[in-house]
Amino acid sequence: MKAVSSTLASGNVAEIDAALTNIRMAGKEGGKGATAPLAARLKNGLPKELLKKALETIGELEDPAAAESCEAYLAHRDPEVRLAAVRCLGGAKGPAATKALRVALADLDVRVHGLAATLLGEAKAAEAVPELVVALDKGVNEAAVSIGQLCEGKAGSDKSCDALTERLKSKPLDVIASGLQQVLTRKDVPDDYKKNIIKVVRELSSAKAREVLESVKKGYPKDGSKAVLDALDKAIKDLEGAK
Amino acid sequence: MTGRSFVLGLLVGSLGLAGLACAGASSDLVAVDGPAFSQEAINDDANQKAQVSVLDRLQKQPAAPGADAVVAVTGTAELTGLDLASGKTWSYKHPLDHRPQLTGTVVVGTGNGELFVLDAKTGAEKWKSSKAKGKLVGAGSDGKYVAVTLKADSGHKLVVFGPDGSVKMEKATDQPLTSPGISAGLVLVPWKNLYVSAFEIETGAQLATFITDTETTHVVTWGGAVFAGQGRLVRFDKDLLKAKQGGSQLAAPPKELPNVSRRDLLVGPDHDERTTADAIDSTGLTGRPLTSGPAGFESGKIYGGYYPFVFGMDAKTAKLSWVHTGKDDFVAIHAGKDGVVGVDKAGTVKLLAAGNGALVKSFPLGKPALSADILADTLAIGSGSSAPLPEQIKEATTLKDDRLSTAQVWFLDTAAAVPDEATTEVLLQVADSERAAPAIKEASRKAIALRTNGAAAMITLLGRHANFLKGTRTPPVGPMAKALAVMKEKKAVQPLIEQLLDPTLPQIDLQDTAESVAVLAEKEHLPQLQRFMNMYRGSATGNIRLVDSIAAIAAAIIRIDDKGRDFVVAVTKDAFTDADVKLTLEKLLAASAPKKDDKKDDGKDDGKDDKKKKKKVTDDDPTPPGYKKKKAEEGKKKDEKKEEKKEEKKD
Missing domain, CATH: 2.40.10.480 (Thrombin, subunit H)
Structure with missing residues (x-):
């Protein structure tokens, strides 16, 4: 890693580019010691393409210590750089990265806030559900899946999965279904809550609703609750012939 | 013949x-x-x-004495009148081939080959005649x-x-x-x-x-x-x-009359052949001349109309006194002794006070007005309360309507001439408004940049950043930055730096913000300034405003930090710094280099700072001490290596 450090500190584009490739190839384990020299390099600035590559590389190290370096570039005027910074945060993980992803969710660029919404779900940032709901209402469809992954399977909280069912009629069904599918396949959500979701979808009485439920059934875990599966089957049967 | x-x-x-x-x-x-x-x-x-x-x-x-009344064309063959004293309306049906006129106490109209005369107060027909041929x-x-x-x-x-x-x-x-x-x-x-x-x-x-x-x-x-x-x-x-x-x-209307309403107090009679109002009617000018003594206008006012606006002006200077913003375009205005009467397209008759434009009374005609004639000979409009002029201007200038920009820019120019904080706040609100037309925003931005007060309001506004989730927008940072720099408002530095480091800061505001930060920043802000330089020095080529902003921040770094010059020199020499940035920084370094004869040209010699003076006079190297030391060390090492090589050769 000593060699990597000195290469990264150099002013040679080709050498730095090669060093970044090597770090990526070394992967999470092999590139462990590269976080600090990469962070130092990022702090001193780089040309755009190299900067994006450096951000993605440091992200791939999955080192929470990289979050600060990633976050700094959420302030870059170029949305492509910010997008790379969000990917970087998604890789870095950890509380600091999650916090920064929540900041990125408010970015004006559609690609940046869309990716942040997705990565918040992957980061299991349950505290971000209320913001994801706001994002969903503002047309960030990616937020639906994340809400489905993170929401609470009970009513009456600002993190409740009810946020999805409540939007079944105001948002495109495909979008909300992508989130509900997550809820229905989660093991931590009570069966009764899932059955209620199935009931709400069935009440839409449309072919589209049946397609959604069939899709859920298709991806339903083999070790999933039989009661939920039965409810799915019944709802699908009820919706046969629905237009 | x-x-x-x-x-x-x-x-x-x-x-x-x-x-x-x-x-x-x-x-x-x-x-x-x-x-x-x-x-x-x-x-x-x-x-x-x-x-x-x-x-x-x-x-x-x-x-x-003449009547205090309104007569409006409210249909192809219909007149609606209003007695301004009682608010009572009347209507009269008759074909019309000319706009009816209020004169004395009567309404005179023509149509279908006959002349008809009505009582202006009641609409009662006095007589008709077919003897007026032509x-x-x-x-x-x-x-x-x-x-x-x-x-x-x-x-x-x-x-x-x-x-x-x-x-x-x-x-x-x-x-x-x-x-x-x-x-x-x-x-x-x-x-x-x-x-x-x-x-x-x-x-x-x-x-x-x-x-x-x-x-x-x-x-x-x-x-x-x-x-x-x-x-x-x-x-x-x-x-x-x-x-x-x-x-x-x-x-006579003043020479300084803005290029907004028409220039004449009355319109040539041929215009009245059209029974439907046009732009000439909606951009009226009216004033009630004094009946005795030196020529002038009652209440010292003349009044202009501009579609939904009616405004009072000083009769001698044309300075804006007030502006009333209506919902609908005005089709007629007429000056009374102590105010002005206007009729809008919706058929609302408004009585506005001369002093402040207060809406003292309004009467509905009950029908939309296609055109109207007004006479207010003895009417006392009276007075009322109204919003202060800056607020009136805010209301007028945040109305989004492309037709209105000429008047709106003039209103803003008027506001800009008022040096109080309330006006500054209004200008900020207009520049920040989503409803204001681009030309109006631009005019208010220019005015804001020249303000010398309102720093507190500006700093508060600077605290707002564009946020997708909150639905907020970036405020007009550039002009505020310029004004705050002139005011030397140190409390503004941090909010300005935060805007500078916000990617949503519009390109148009970038350079002004950077230059103002450069003027106001102090040593404690150095890390943020360096961060800005490092973030963009490698990706600014082709973006002139960004390059100039980097140069402004570099100048600030040199100004506030003893080692700032070293930092800028290092950035300039770094291989990853863009060519445009390098060129600009090189110019900056050359221009800001300590000069050999800086003090020689200065005729004053108060005997102070002798040490500094001596240092500057003797130091003809533009590079700062830290950089020199580093170079000296590098040179020393090279010399040592040369010596080593020589010795190796000898061996």
């Missing part, structure tokens, strides 16, 4: 038809011989004596007589009707006659846009002809006095005889 013989022919013909004789005038008046509407005898002694006698008569017998040009009345000027194929005519609609007097000419007025038993008829001839109605006697020395298409009677003109209004008093020498009492 010559012009004169044509006139005579018409005159004889008309006299014969009407059976009226040009009898001698009443004893206090002087009759003048010769053809009517002729300038031949203007300089004759008889005309001059007649002029004096007419002016004496007008002074002794002030014009009868196209109506203008009408005047004192409530008793009605005079109309008409245009026919054979020439122009003046016809004066009595209270019962009978023809009292008729004159024909080939000269263009415009809108007459009646006062003291005399009819005063403007002709050829410059002269006014007076006739005694009862006797038909031709009296004096006057030169107004201003474009004259109307004779009007307001507040008991008689005025003539169009763009400007000259009063019929003894000073009128000095009109040619510039001695008349001529009420």
Whole structure:
């Protein structure tokens, strides 16, 4: 890693580019010691393409210590750089990265806030559900899946999965279904809550609703609750012939 | 047929038809011989004596009070009237081929080949006549007589009707006659846009002809006095005889009138042929001339209209006093003694106070108005409370309507001239408004950049950043930054840096923000300034504003930090710094390099800072001490290596 450090500190584009490739190839384990020299390099600035590559590389190290370096570039005027910074945060993980992803969710660029919404779900940032709901209402469809992954399977909280069912009629069904599918396949959500979701979808009485439920059934875990599966089957049967 | 013989022919013909004789005038008046509407005898002694006698008569017998009323065209064959004193409306149905006119206490209209006269207060029909042949040009009345000027194929005519609609007097000419007025038993008829001839109605006697020395298409009677003109209004008093020498009492709008409303107080009569209002009606100018003393306007105000706006201006300077923003375009405005009356397209009649534009009263006509005529001769509008001018300007300038930008920019210019904090806040709100048109925002941004107060409001606004989830936008940072830098407002540095480091800061604001940060930043801000430079130095080529912003921040770094120059030198030399940035920084370094003879040119020598002085005089190297030390060390190492190599060779 000593060699990597000195290469990264150099002013040679080709050498730095090669060093970044090597770090990526070394992967999470092999590139462990590269976080600090990469962070130092990022702090001193780089040309755009190299900067994006450096951000993605440091992200791939999955080192929470990289979050600060990633976050700094959420302030870059170029949305492509910010997008790379969000990917970087998604890789870095950890509380600091999650916090920064929540900041990125408010970015004006559609690609940046869309990716942040997705990565918040992957980061299991349950505290971000209320913001994801706001994002969903503002047309960030990616937020639906994340809400489905993170929401609470009970009513009456600002993190409740009810946020999805409540939007079944105001948002495109495909979008909300992508989130509900997550809820229905989660093991931590009570069966009764899932059955209620199935009931709400069935009440839409449309072919589209049946397609959604069939899709859920298709991806339903083999070790999933039989009661939920039965409810799915019944709802699908009820919706046969629905237009 | 010559012009004169044509006139005579018409005159004889008309006299014969009407059976009226040009009898001698009443004893206090002087009759003048010769053809009517002729300038031949203007300089004759008889005309001059007649002029004096007419002016004496007008002074002794002030014009009868006119109505306080509105008449609007509310359909193709429908008029709706309003008595401004009681608020009562009336309607009258009759085909219309000309916009009806309010004069004296009556409404005069034409249509379907007949002239009709209504009581302005009640709409009651007084009489109709089919004896007014030709196209109506203008009408005047004192409530008793009605005079109309008409245009026919054979020439122009003046016809004066009595209270019962009978023809009292008729004159024909080939000269263009415009809108007459009646006062003291005399009819005063403007002709050829410059002269006014007076006739005694009862006797038909031709009296004096006057030169107004201003474009004259109307004779009007307001507040008991008689005025003539169009763009400007000259009063019929003894000073009128000095009109040619510039001695008349001529009420004129100020020269500084903004290029917003029309320039003339009255509109040429041919405009009234259209029964539907147009842009000329919606961009009116009105003022009520003083009835005595030096020429001027009542309440010291004139009033302009501009679609949904009515505004009061100082009658001498045209400085904006107030602006009223309505919901609908105004189709007519008319000045009263202490305010202005306006009618909008929706058919709402508004009475606005002269002093502050307060909406004192409003009356509904009950129907949309296609056009309107207003007369407010004795009406006292009164006063009321209204928002202060900056607030009125804010309301007016945040109305998004492309037609309004000329007026809105003028309003903003007016606001910009008011140096108080409240106005600064209004300018901020306009520049920040989503509703304001781009041109208006730009005008307010320019004004903000020149403000020297309102720092607290600016700093508060700077705290707002664009946020997708919150739905917030970036405020007008650039102009605020410029103003705050001039104010040397240190509290603004951090919020400005935060905006500078916000990717949503618009490109247009970037350089102003960077330059202002450069002026205000102190040592504690150094890390943020360095961060900005590092973030963009490698990706700024082609973005001139960004390059110049980096240079501004670099200058600040040099200014506030002893080692700042080293930092900038290092950035300049770094291989990853863009070519454009390098070039700009090199120029900056060259321009900011300590000069050998900095102090030599300075004639002052107070004996202080001797050490510094000595250092500067002796130090002719532009590189800072830290950098020099580093270079010296590098040189020393090179020398050592050379020595080593030499020794190796020797070996």
